[in-house]
Amino acid sequence: MDGTFNENDISRIVEADRAHVWHHLSQHKPYETTDPxxxxxxxxxxxxxxxxxxxxxxxxxxxxxxxxGYGRESIANAVRDQLIKLNFFGGTAGSIPGSIFSEQLIAKMPGMSRVYFASSGSEANEKGFKMVRQIAQKRYGGKKYKILYRERDYHGGTIATMAAGGQEERNAHYGPFPDGFVMVPHCLEYRKHEQDGAPDENYGVWAANQIEKVILEEGPDTVGALCLEPVTAGGGVITPPDGYWERVQEICTQYNILLHIDEVVCGVGRTGTWFGYQHYGIKPDIVTMAKGVASGYAAISCTVTTEAVFEMFKDDASDPLNYFRDISTFGGCTAGPAAAIENMAIIERExxxxxxxxxxxxxxxxxxxxxxxxxxxxxxxxxxxxxxxxxxxxxxxxxxxxxxxxxxxxxxxxxxxxxxxxxxxxxxxxxxxxxxxxxxxxxxxxxxxxxxxxxxxxxxxxx
Ligand SMILES: Cc1ncc(COP(=O)(O)O)c(C=O)c1O
Structure with a gap:
């Protein structure tokens, strides 16, 4: 290869891919004999x-x-126009598309208030975990640091999000994982016969009560947050059983546990509402989203919080370490919010x-x-x-x-x-x-x- 191939020369593209690209989630041995x-x-x-x-x-x-869907010229044009005007500036400053998109997004999420931009679902979840940990330090002497996650849920491919990952095979070979992440049982009714003590009736309430059981075992004063997908995606498309979310919400309120909803898959229309949690009357404290936010036309993720969560990071300005000391370089790319504005407009228009x-x-x-x-x-x-x-x-x-x-x-x-x-x-x-x-x-x-x-x-x- 001399590097001077053009995109129509497909056999050379395949050859370059085979020689140099490391595909996601792929065993490469077969590519020795078949084309990627x-x-x-x-x-x-x-x-x-x-x-x-x-x-x-x-x-x-x-x-x-x-x-x-693919080939949306209006998104491509919105991104192009924005990139020519301003492609990037670090997220310590605001941007025009960032402000507009935040306002439009929050209008779709009653009860939520602040949008923190980054560039992937894993990152969005890590930001949420960092907020929980910092709140534990600030408010609870470091004690309320544990984050509960659910068997079969997935929150990302980084080490910390895998620590909160309920998929044993996904996690295999990547440990050890950091402390402070504790698993609660899944809520897949179809497989309740595999769960000790699962009842014939009111399975949803029973499954939610299994979360309470873990909280009581761990000590409610050590549990800072519960991180759940509204409908579990890669863990088997698990829709929650009746009564589940109502009870989960009660439990979080009772034990003063922040509810972190991972909308990376469900977010922005996938389930027929803007957000999956909106089917179930949930009042989250933290909501994360990524994939559908700009439909893949640009990389963008959001960690959205209530004003109450946000306020905790500015209530003591005399402490020099009080604010959320986090950055994501590409959270400052303007292509993401520019694409996201048009993505949302398409969903509404059509x-x-x-x-x-x-x-x-x-x-x-x-x-x-x-x-x-x-x-x-x-x-x-x-x-x-x-x-x-x-x-x-x-x-x-x-x-x-x-x-x-x-x-x-x-x-x-x-x-x-x-x-x-x-x-x-x-x-x-x-x-x-x-x-x-x-x-x-x-x-x-x-x-x-x-x-x-x-x-x-x-x-x-x-x-
Ligand atoms: C529910 C859920 N959360 C988080 C992620 C991680 O997102 P990303 O791959 O953008 O880091 C995924 C990815 O599939 C996901 O399905």
Missing amino acids: RIIVEGKGMRVWDQHGKEHIDAVAGGVWTVNV NLLDNTNAMGAYMLDQLSALQDKHAAIGQVRGKGLFLGAELVADRTTREPAVEKMVGAVVADCMQQGVVIGATNRSLPGKNNTLCFSPALIATKDDIDQIVAAVDGAIGRVFG
């Missing part, structure tokens, strides 16, 4: 690979991100929340119809255009399907030109949920195409 996939172009719900093959994307960029609710209900119905046809589908669940289908080896015992077969369904769909996702190498023995999060612009025809591919794939893989 290069995604070249996207428009609406569809992407094209290096061979010109068209795929409908049922997972919004592979990782539930491209909420408004009524995409309504579409998400309507198409989400349609997709849930269509997937449920597949469940009647294929014994391998144990359960279908979801909220809005955020859905999962849990595959089983035996419907009666709910024994999970083996990961290899789940992977074969994903691969078969890919062959058919349909990109779907699945829990993978995250939960020992439980990487058995197919994941769907098409862009919020999905139509019935798009969904029919996706569901037909899944139907064919499950039929071929499971017989």
